[in-house]
Amino acid sequence: MTNEELNTALYKKMFTEQEKFEDWLLSQSPREILNHAYEYTMREDILLSLEYNDLTSDQAAALLASPSPLDDLYHQYEKMETSHMEEIWSCFENRAEQVKAAKAEQEKRLNISCKEAVEAAIGAQYKENRLDAKAAAQEILDQFGAERVQTVLAATVQDKDWDVRFSCENKAWAQTVPMPEGSEDGNRRSHWVVDSHPGLVNLFVDQVRDLVREREKPSVIQQLRQEPAAGKTKAAPPKKWEPER
Numbered sequence: 611m612t613n614e615e616l617n618t619a620l621y622k623k624m625f626t627e628q629e630k631f632e633d634w635l636l637s638q639s640p641r642e643i644l645n646h647a648y649e650y651t652m653r654e655d656i657l658l659s660l661e662y663n664d665l666t667s668d669q670a671a672a673l674l675a676s677p678s679p680l681d682d683l684y685h686q687y688e689k690m691e692t693s694h695m696e697e698i699w700s701c702f703e704n705r706a707e708q709v710k711a712a713k714a715e716q717e718k719r720l721n722i723s724c725k726e727a728v729e730a731a732i733g734a735q736y737k738e739n740r741l742d743a744k745a746a747a748q749e750i751l752d753q754f755g756a757e758r759v760q761t762v763l764a765a766t767v768q769d770k771d772w773d774v775r776f777s778c779e780n781k782a783w784a785q786t787v788p789m790p791e792g793s794e795d796g797n798r799r800s801h802w803v804v805d806s807h808p809g810l811v812n813l814f815v816d817q818v819r820d821l822v823r824e825r826e827k828p829s830v831i832q833q834l835r836q837e838p839a840a841g842k843t844k845a846a847p848p849k850k851w852e853p854e855r
Contacts, residue, residue: 616670621660624680628653631680649684656683717790721802724754724762732806732814747817756822760787763815766804775808780815 611619631653635646657680665673673679731746750759764787767776771784789799804811 611667613664613667613670616667616674617660617664620665620670620674620679621657623674624657624660624683627678627680628657652687653680653684656680656687714790718801720754720758721762721799724750724758725766725802725804727753728759728762728804728811728814729806732804732810736810744817744821747814747821751818751821756818756825759818760822761789762802762804763811763818765789765799765802766811767815769800769803770808773808776812776815780812780819783815783819 632650635643635650638646664670673682676682727750731750735746764784767780767784770776771781
């Protein structure tokens with residue numbers, strides 16, 4: 611037999627072996643099928659490998675002599691030390707980093723949009739050397755949420771910490787606002803630092819902080835529930851029963 615004939619004969623023998631294994635597997639319970647899922651997949655890969663590669667004539671003849679070459683090869687593969695689990699773990703790490711990078715990029719875009727909205731609001735609301743009450747801040751908070759707005763404003767104040775037009779109170783507050791992971795370097799967050807007149811930004815920060823405090827302040831009903839009712843004395847414990855003497 612030629613080399614091609616030997617490889618073809620081996621492939622046909624192993625293919626028939628796999629068909630018998632598959633017929634047996636399909637007759638089993640769902641749980642048993644799951645137990646053999648890995649074996650079935652590996653046997654399929656072994657067949658695929660022979661389909662795209664050729665053994666030498668001696669190698670093909672040696673395997674043909676076995677009554678069950680596919681089963682032999684599978685059990686040989688089981689005993690081999692491979693980097694399969696390392697590759698899976700590497701896939702874990704790579705995918706996690708991809709997701710983190712995508713999330714960071716999305717957060718960056720949203721922070722930039724928030725920064726641009728703050729700049730537009732300050733420009734639109736500033737009239738006669740004063741910032742128009744709380745309207746601008748309220749609009750931005752409603753659009754982007756308190757956490758993002760405070761992050762952008764705190765990063766701005768931190769970036770311009772040297773500027774005396776920002777109040778000491780706002781500078782101290784800015785240091786308490788946590789920055790997103792990876793933004794410790796000021797250059798990385800420079801894209802979402804508000805580029806408006808520092809004095810107006812400082813007023814805007816004041817307004818945002820006031821509004822956030824109002825949102826976080828408990829309602830009258832919540833306060834009443836939290837505070838013990840005034841004028842009520844603690845009830846005395848029930849008197850212990852004692853037999854009459």
